[in-house]
Amino acid sequence: MTDKQVPDVVVGRLPLYLRTLKQLQTEGRRVISSAQLAKLLHLNPAQIRKDLSMFGEFGRQGVGYTIPDLIAQLERILHVDRTWEMIVVGAGALGQALVNYPGFEINGFRIAAIYDNDPAKIGKPIGRFIVRDVQYMPEDVRSHGWRIGILAVPEAAAQAVAEQMVSAGIRAILCYAPTVLTLPGNVQVQYIDPIVHLQHMAFYLEETD
Amino acid sequence: MTDKQVPDVVVGRLPLYLRTLKQLQTEGRRVISSAQLAKLLHLNPAQIRKDLSMFGEFGRQGVGYTIPDLIAQLERILHVDRTWEMIVVGAGALGQALVNYPGFEINGFRIAAIYDNDPAKIGKPIGRFIVRDVQYMPEDVRSHGWRIGILAVPEAAAQAVAEQMVSAGIRAILCYAPTVLTLPGNVQVQYIDPIVHLQHMAFYLEETD
DNA sequence: AGGATGTTGTGCTTATTTTCCCAATATGAC
DNA sequence: GTCATATTGGGAAAATAAGCACAACATCCT
Numbered sequence: 182m183t184d185k186q187v188p189d190v191v192v193g194r195l196p197l198y199l200r201t202l203k204q205l206q207t208e209g210r211r212v213i214s215s216a217q218l219a220k221l222l223h224l225n226p227a228q229i230r231k232d233l234s235m236f237g238e239f240g241r242q243g244v245g246y247t248i249p250d251l252i253a254q255l256e257r258i259l260h261v262d263r264t265w266e267m268i269v270v271g272a273g274a275l276g277q278a279l280v281n282y283p284g285f286e287i288n289g290f291r292i293a294a295i296y297d298n299d300p301a302k303i304g305k306p307i308g309r310f311i312v313r314d315v316q317y318m319p320e321d322v323r324s325h326g327w328r329i330g331i332l333a334v335p336e337a338a339a340q341a342v343a344e345q346m347v348s349a350g351i352r353a354i355l356c357y358a359p360t361v362l363t364l365p366g367n368v369q370v371q372y373i374d375p376i377v378h379l380q381h382m383a384f385y386l387e388e389t390d
Numbered sequence: 391m392t393d394k395q396v397p398d399v400v401v402g403r404l405p406l407y408l409r410t411l412k413q414l415q416t417e418g419r420r421v422i423s424s425a426q427l428a429k430l431l432h433l434n435p436a437q438i439r440k441d442l443s444m445f446g447e448f449g450r451q452g453v454g455y456t457i458p459d460l461i462a463q464l465e466r467i468l469h470v471d472r473t474w475e476m477i478v479v480g481a482g483a484l485g486q487a488l489v490n491y492p493g494f495e496i497n498g499f500r501i502a503a504i505y506d507n508d509p510a511k512i513g514k515p516i517g518r519f520i521v522r523d524v525q526y527m528p529e530d531v532r533s534h535g536w537r538i539g540i541l542a543v544p545e546a547a548a549q550a551v552a553e554q555m556v557s558a559g560i561r562a563i564l565c566y567a568p569t570v571l572t573l574p575g576n577v578q579v580q581y582i583d584p585i586v587h588l589q590h591m592a593f594y595l596e597e598t599d
Numbered sequence: 600a601g602g603a604t605g606t607t608g609t610g611c612t613t614a615t616t617t618t619c620c621c622a623a624t625a626t627g628a629c
Numbered sequence: 630g631t632c633a634t635a636t637t638g639g640g641a642a643a644a645t646a647a648g649c650a651c652a653a654c655a656t657c658c659t
Contacts, residue, residue, distance in 0.1 A: 190645090190646070196586040196587075214606060225648060228647060238607080239607095240608080241606080243656060244607085244655060245607080260593060275487050277487070279584075284568065284584070285588075353592070355584060361432060373587065375494075375582060376493055379476075379494075379580075380404070380405035382538070383538075384401045386561060386578070387561075397615075436638095437617065437618075447637080447638070450624080450625070451623065451625060451636055452623090453636065454635085454637080
């Protein structure tokens with residue numbers, strides 16, 4: 182199903198390349214070498230070249246990569262040479278912060294609706310939206326053909342809500358709930374849990390204080 | 391510097407084990423096998439056993455792992471058998487959501503202060519805090535001996551603020567700014583950027599719609 | 600025109616990570 | 630007590646990922 186020609190770890194680095202290249206472009210840079218990009222990302226230059234070479238020959242020997250071209254290539258490869266509409270389920274503090282985050286639109290991800298099941302929140306304005314009853318979510322997703330959902334509900338609700346999203350047609354879920362979802366293999370899931378990162382770092386901290 | 395005896399990928403999985411074990415404990419479970427835990431996490435049981443065996447022999451052959459014991463061991467290994475105080479720098483929508491997130495305290499990470507450089511925000515209440523001028527941050531960090539910081543400032547400010555945090559004594563940074571920080575090797579950094587995850591998933595989405 | 604320098608793409612090597620497999624041990628049924 | 634079943638820990642193998650090194654090519658300087 183997924184393109185096993187390209188390792189997932191490689192796909193995972195492409196957004197980092199793209200992000201840095203866009204940054205460089207705003208600074209007016211036109212060309213960059215794998216060595217320079219590697220330095221900014223703290224990676225090995227050969228790794229960057231090899232990653233990119235899996236999709237084509239984008240550089241020029243002796244010169245490097247033309248930044249606008251490489252950005253266009255990466256956006257095409259990642260399917261972000263378009264705008265993806267997304268839903269947010271969960272209108273708590275996190276859901277509100279997400280709705281107000283300008284980074285999504287800048288990068289071609291546009292929030293299209295936000296849902297909750299709490300009568301106290303349904304109907305209330307958040308950013309440019311009115312919170313909708315989550316019971317209308319499946320219908321909305323189906324009628325609009327939305328494919329991406331952000332899950333910002335409590336852990337206890339996450340699995341059930343995720344299943345509803347998937348059965349309505351959602352195929353990629355960004356899960357902020359601190360739990361592992363069990364979903365069909367053709368559904369992409371990525372997790373964001375700050376506690377996991379903090380505990381990971383705490384391992385390396387001295388037991389002082 | 392970092393304990394290369396234990397691969398970082400292994401350390402990165404321990405918080406997931408811990409999270410799931412705590413979940414099981416609240417459900418009243420006392421014992422679990424690597425096979426059962428692996429199923430919940432969608433991992434290979436041998437991987438879980440090998441990861442754990444790097445730190446000791448915590449299981450009983452023929453039986454499995456005693457959940458409360460394993461939780462205690464993992465908390466000790468990860469240095470989260472204590473409470474870590476943290477600072478948040480950046481009092482925008484994200485900073486506010488972080489301050490109000492109950493998950494930190496539940497897991498032994500307590501926000502101790504929040505800072506911003508915007509006069510319109512300094513002095514305003516957020517959750518149980520008053521936003522402090524970031525110019526007091528280094529002094530506060532030094533005097534309290536804080537080691538962990540959450541960076542929730544715009545990309546343009548991230549590197550400079552991170553350097554100030556480090557020179558004040560911060561040794562672990564959870565970075566929400568969409569950029570790679572360049573810091574001394576003895577400083578732990580973890581990144582959270584939803585765009586990176588969304589682009590990663592978009593790679594696998596069909597170009598329909 | 601030619602040499603010095605810089606850079607890519609990739610074959611091959613090395614390193615790391617994952618998985619297989621099984622001896623050793625535990626539990627429960629009869 | 631013995632057998633069937635369940636499970637760990639870890640050596641060995643397999644799979645995956647990262648990095649080296651170099652031919653090929655580009656640019657610039659003189």
